[in-house]
Amino acid sequence: MNTLLLLHSLVRWLILLTGIWAFIRAWQGVSSKSPYSSADTKAGLFFMIFLDIQFLLGLILFFISPLVKTALGDMGAAMKVTPLRFFTIEHTTMAILAIALVHIGRARIKKTTEDAKKHKLALIFFGLALLLILLLIPWPFREVLGRKWF
Numbered sequence: 001m002n003t004l005l006l007l008h009s010l011v012r013w014l015i016l017l018t019g020i021w022a023f024i025r026a027w028q029g030v031s032s033k034s035p036y037s038s039a040d041t042k043a044g045l046f047f048m049i050f051l052d053i054q055f056l057l058g059l060i061l062f063f064i065s066p067l068v069k070t071a072l073g074d075m076g077a078a079m080k081v082t083p084l085r086f087f088t089i090e091h092t093t094m095a096i097l098a099i100a101l102v103h104i105g106r107a108r109i110k111k112t113t114e115d116a117k118k119h120k121l122a123l124i125f126f127g128l129a130l131l132l133i134l135l136l137i138p139w140p141f142r143e144v145l146g147r148k149w150f
Contacts, residue, residue: 001064008057012137015054018047019130026126029119036109036118044109044122048102051129055099062092086138094136101129 022043029040062068071078071088078084105125109118 011054014050022047022126026122036115051099094132098129098132
């Protein structure tokens with residue numbers, strides 16, 4: 001389980017890097033009214049790929065985690081304990097929403113023919129996903145969750 005948790009934690013950084021890359025490309029595209037290039041497509045694609053990998057790792061962790069098993073044993077009591085509620089409900093729900101936003105965004109971008117609209121869609125969908133991801137990460141400064149940087 002520790003190896004999976006470490007992998008899950010490391011992939012977070014790849015997601016943040018590719019998410020920021022995709023967001024910046026979209027921002028620049030909207031600002032400069034540039035054509036939607038293959039680099040823009042790759043930025044969104046890598047963002048999505050790393051999110052999908054993270055989802056698989058997270059799904060495995062969800063089902064083998066003693067923390068989640070404890071929470072699922074008594075959800076009423078778990079909702080009163082911040083770490084149990086966070087990892088069982090909040091973290092999981094926001095992660096699924098972020099993944100859905102990226103997938104929906106990429107699908108809508110593919111269907112759009114106008115470059116300006118593609119950049120705008122990327123900015124909206126990838127930006128919202130990135131915001132959710134920043135909120136769902138158990139950062140070390142969130143002391144009640146007690147996680148480390150890696």
